[in-house]
Amino acid sequence: MGANPESYVSFKNAITGAESLGGTQDWENPEKGVLVEGFHKKEELFSFIDEVEKNLQQCIEALPLEENSGFEWYPYSRLQLLIDNICHTQHHTAQIIERMKAKGITGFSWWIDQNPPQAWG
Numbered sequence: 001m002g003a004n005p006e007s008y009v010s011f012k013n014a015i016t017g018a019e020s021l022g023g024t025q026d027w028e029n030p031e032k033g034v035l036v037e038g039f040h041k042k043e044e045l046f047s048f049i050d051e052v053e054k055n056l057q058q059c060i061e062a063l064p065l066e067e068n069s070g071f072e073w074y075p076y077s078r079l080q081l082l083i084d085n086i087c088h089t090q091h092h093t094a095q096i097i098e099r100m101k102a103k104g105i106t107g108f109s110w111w112i113d114q115n116p117p118q119a120w121g
Helices: 042-062 078-102
Strands: none
Touching: none
């Protein structure tokens, strides 16, 4: 998220077309001629996380949180949009966890610290 579209800078090692994971609609797929290849290695992901953490404070301070959301159909502030996005992400995370539990997946190691999984009640 940036202060405006012009300030957006993509991850320097981004995989072209990877934001399009495929689907039945044209808009869900990469542009014609774009072949999505490869994957990020663990070290690249850690590098990305380090870059985000290094720039996070400056990026947050640059956000015009009191301004309109930027969407004419969403008449609230950008701060409210961000809060709603966090809640929306939390909702879908809970759906994924519910589906995992239904399939018998009861725990997993947290990748960040490798703690052993705890059984869900």
